[in-house]
Amino acid sequence: MxxxxxxxxxxxxxxxxxxxxxxxxxxxxxxxxxxxxxxxxxxxxxxxxxxxxxxxxxxxxxxxxxxxxxxxxxxxxxxxxxxxxxxxxxxxxxxxxxxxxxxxxxxxxxIADAGTLFSLWLLAAFLLPLAMIDWRHQLLPDCLTQPLLWAGLLLHAVGHTLPLQDALFGAVAGYLSLWLIYWAFRLMTGREGLGYGDFKLLAALGAWCGWQALPLILFAASVSGIAGYFLFNKLNKNNQTISFGPYLALAGIGVFVSQLFAFTY
Ligand SMILES: [Zn+2]
Incomplete structure (x- = not known):
């Protein structure tokens, strides 16, 4: 004990x-x-x-x-x-x-298990400042997204709920999926729809939640992002740039918590 x-x-x-x-x-x-x-x-x-x-x-x-x-x-x-x-x-x-x-x-x-509890706190302790910084500055600093990615891989390497390879593929697929969307959008419209920080954040969330969770994270982030755009656009008329990071963070922690309950309870 x-x-x-x-x-x-x-x-x-x-x-x-x-x-x-x-x-x-x-x-x-x-x-x-x-x-x-x-x-x-x-x-x-x-x-x-x-x-x-x-x-x-x-x-x-x-x-x-x-x-x-x-x-x-x-x-x-x-x-x-x-x-x-x-x-x-x-x-x-x-x-x-x-x-x-x-x-x-x-x-x-x-949450009964101490290891699970600390892992959730650690994830939250990265996602909360990332969401706030992106919201205010349209910035997802590498000094936060990269340790978050390593922490996700280490978590599953020491025997959390996912096989390590799911976490590893999650990190790679998380980065690549947004990178592809970024380039498709850029070639079609000539504009940049996402930042590189978004790719790194989704890579980190892929490491924490596994590649299988990526479609759900992206879907939840997009739906809440669209809702947030209509909700906050009125409050924030001068700022036409919307940050995707807060919505990715919200979707990521939501999916991670739902996985904890699905796996352990
Ligand atoms: Zn003062």
């Missing part, structure tokens, strides 16, 4: 609560990823990385003290504003902490 299983048995209510707290802390770190990685990728802020400089207000540079840096609590206590200059702390940072806390807490209630 693993440490996690013993912990869970000894403390059945505490385990989901602890998972939610871990989710909030993870969400807080993912917020840093979403805020900093685009500038790091574009080399706008060469000296910055995920750990340095420490958390600070981007407007007045005020360094956050420990109590201003508590996930969920600080944003609420400060009413979403910097303590020094009163400029707004983006709501998305609070929402990422909230979604992660709820997601980790709820999945801890329903």
């Amino acid at each position: 693993s440490i996690i299983d013993s912990l869970r048995e000894a403390w059945p209510v505490g385990f989901p609560v602890m998972s939610a707290v871990f989710g909030a802390i993870t969400g807080s770190f993912l917020g840093v990823v979403v805020e900093r990685v685009p500038a790091m990728v574009r080399e706008e802020a060469e000296s910055d990385n995920l750990l340095f400089p420490g958390s600070h207000c981007p407007v007045c540079q005020h360094s956050l003290s420990a109590w201003e840096n508590i996930p969920l609590v600080s944003w609420l206590a400060l009413r979403g504003r910097c303590r020094k200059c009163r400029s707004a702390i983006p709501l998305r940072l609070f929402l990422m902490e909230l979604v992660s806390a709820l997601g980790f807490g709820l999945t801890a209630c329903f």
Whole structure:
């Protein structure tokens, strides 16, 4: 029995609560990823990385003290504003902490196997910032899509639910299918309909879910993407570029979760 299983048995209510707290802390770190990685990728802020400089207000540079840096609590206590200059702390940072806390807490209630639970959390911890970064910047950084692909292959190499070759073919077929669509669209219309980041993200999802899941992921992403286009186009008139990444991410995690329940329950 693993440490996690013993912990869970000894403390059945505490385990989901602890998972939610871990989710909030993870969400807080993912917020840093979403805020900093685009500038790091574009080399706008060469000296910055995920750990340095420490958390600070981007407007007045005020360094956050420990109590201003508590996930969920600080944003609420400060009413979403910097303590020094009163400029707004983006709501998305609070929402990422909230979604992660709820997601980790709820999945801890329903998924019994610790390995499965951690693999789902790991997938979510990549897809959430990828979706947010693509939504805001039309960018799916390699520094996130590539480790996600390797993690999917490693997961199945150490005996998760799929044979490793399904994951491997999934990675290759995921990349190639969107690459073909990209070139077909480009030759027919002369325009670029997708970005290379989309190919890499679908390759990663193919590694996590297997090649058999790719048609379903693409179908679900396209349907939700079309729905999202009509829903958000009104809100966002100036921005005619739609990001496909958030919809791929949503479809990918949906399919992965449905596979977990199909395989293990
Ligand atoms: Zn400030």
